Amino acid sequence: MALIDCNFYSDILGIDTTVKVILPERSQTKIGALGSLKKEKYPTLYLLHGLSDDHTAWTRKTSIERYVDGKGLAVVMPDVGRSFYTDMKFGGNYWTFISEELPKKCREFFPLSEKREDNFVAGLSMGGYGAFKLALNCPEKFKAAASLSGALDLLGEAKNSSIDGMMEEMKTIFGSVGEIEKSINDLFYVAKKLSNSNTETPYLYQWCGTEDFLHNGNLNFKKFIEEETRIKLSYSESHGDHKWCYWDEQIQKVIKDFGF
Template identity: 55%
Template sequence: MALIQCEFYSEVLGLSSTMNVILPQETHSQIGMEGKVTGGKHPTLYLLHGLSDDHSIWLRRTSIERYAAEYGIAVVMPAAHRSFYTDMKQGGDYFKFVSEELPQLAESFFPLSDRREDRFVAGLSMGGYGALKLGLRRPDRYAAAASLSGATDASALYERGDVAYTQELERIFGTVEELRGSENDLFYLTEQLAQSNSTEVPQLYQCCGTEDFLYEHNIRFRDHVKQLGLALTYEEEPGEHEWGYWDTKIQHVLEWLPLRK
């Protein structure tokens, strides 16, 4: 695998930004691993970070480069700050950035496939919310979306009782009433997708540890999706909101992805 730290300017955000990119490389003599390429432009996983992290965190806390090597898949890890991958009420247009500008730039810089069936998104915590939102709002662009311990019920975050955190959420989403039933509400988005009768429905994956503080949020979202009749791969087992769990589960995600043979 080749690892590239890419510094670039975002017209959407109006600032310089960063993404880490792992590109497949066919290798046979590399000690400890072999690399694979699928031929042509690479299938790509856009891998999103959590609230307190950045573009470097997946490389620092997991073996994502080693895991991805055997699948011949590229991995793009952008910096999105504390944005919830949202066009913020007070701040940058981070959903437009990650859904439109980032793939366009990454696919112009690197040999990445622009085919829907080769494009996937996953993330943890805030990034799990972002991954599901990308898949649900842009089913024409993503064949699969995966959430690891995701903040699947954003409106419930307002119930935490932390005044500073609530104010931060309001700068991102507006009031909880503005969030509910909007394009930033995953429950609303799944309802819209179920009612659309679209043939372009991304495969969905969700996991959460049973000791995670977001576990009840994930159960509510899981039950809602299943009630709507949308296909969902759901996994749970003992685990907390921590990197040992995510290092294991990202391997499950890579195995689950509908990669073309």
């Protein structure tokens, strides 16, 4: 596999930024590696980081490069700071960046497929929210999405002030709590709206640890999707809290579940 740090200028953000990319590599002599057959354009997994992480987190804290070895799957890991993948009230337009500019830029730089059936997104915590936000708002772009310990019931968390110490920061990102409701940042609203349309819906994979502080929000989202929408959801939970040892295990299951 080729591991690339790609530094480029974002017109949307108005700053230089970095994305870490894993690309399949054909090799017959690399010890301990499988190698991949060359394709004209590779299917792609956009892998999103959590609130306190950056674009290096997945490669530093999991063996993601090894997990995709031999599968012909490219992995794109962007940096969005603490933006919640949102066009911030006071800050950068990270939603426009992640949903529009980043895929376009990466396809200019690398041989990545534009086809819906070849594009997937996954993430942990804030990134789990971002993954479902992308898939539900842009169902024409993504075949499937995975959320691991995702902050999915964002409106509920904000109303209950259960994200400890974050209320002022949430206002900086989203504005008032009322501005989240019935917007593209409200996953419940977006999922219901999508389900009521004639658009093909993405497949969703959801996992959360039973000791995780976001577990109740995950249960709320699961119940809503199963009872109020036609979206296909695979939900699982197991012992665990908000730690990398569980996400490292789960991302391997996600890759297999996505068909790789």
